[in-house]
Amino acid sequence: MIPLECIKGCKLFKTFPDELIEEIADVGIQLSYKANDILFNIDEPADNMAILMKGSVSIMTTKRTQLIPVQTIYPGDPFALSSMITGRFIAAAKALEDSTICALPVYRMQKILEKDYRAAYFFMKQIALLVSNRLVKMHYRLDVTGSGYI
Numbered sequence: 001m002i003p004l005e006c007i008k009g010c011k012l013f014k015t016f017p018d019e020l021i022e023e024i025a026d027v028g029i030q031l032s033y034k035a036n037d038i039l040f041n042i043d044e045p046a047d048n049m050a051i052l053m054k055g056s057v058s059i060m061t062t063k064r065t066q067l068i069p070v071q072t073i074y075p076g077d078p079f080a081l082s083s084m085i086t087g088r089f090i091a092a093a094k095a096l097e098d099s100t101i102c103a104l105p106v107y108r109m110q111k112i113l114e115k116d117y118r119a120a121y122f123f124m125k126q127i128a129l130l131v132s133n134r135l136v137k138m139h140y141r142l143d144v145t146g147s148g149y150i
Contacts, residue, residue, distance in 0.1 A: 002029075002030060006051055006053055007021050007024050011126060016123075020112060028051075028103065028104055029103045030103075031103050035095055035099075036095060037095045038094050039094065042062060044088065045087065047083065047087075047105060048080060049104050050103050051076070051102040052076065052100075053075060054098075055075070056073065058070075058071075067092060072096065073093075081130055081131055085131070
């Protein structure tokens, strides 16, 4: 079980009723990473979405053979959002310092979200906004690293 504060502090869940927050905290798995550990790579299967509990994580994409940082994740921030959409990672993630995450298994999250369609709608809308913002940042970062994409 993950501390309730971890779930309550994440903007994806700000409108969720307490019962759902408790269920989500119950399925959460705490994972720890050392600085420079790779949490996941592009196109790997994505079974968990995540919330950063401690430390910092860099979300990265590729350009040719380079990994380009797109965004830094801080405690309370959700990431690995493609797990809820495609089931595969569309970016890579690396711990910038010793970090702890709350991993939320997708299949368990889907079962919880089915219980409250309003909460599920808000949740997916928030994911769409976050992914959209990250795509804009990704295109900008790729553009400033030189001409041509991937």
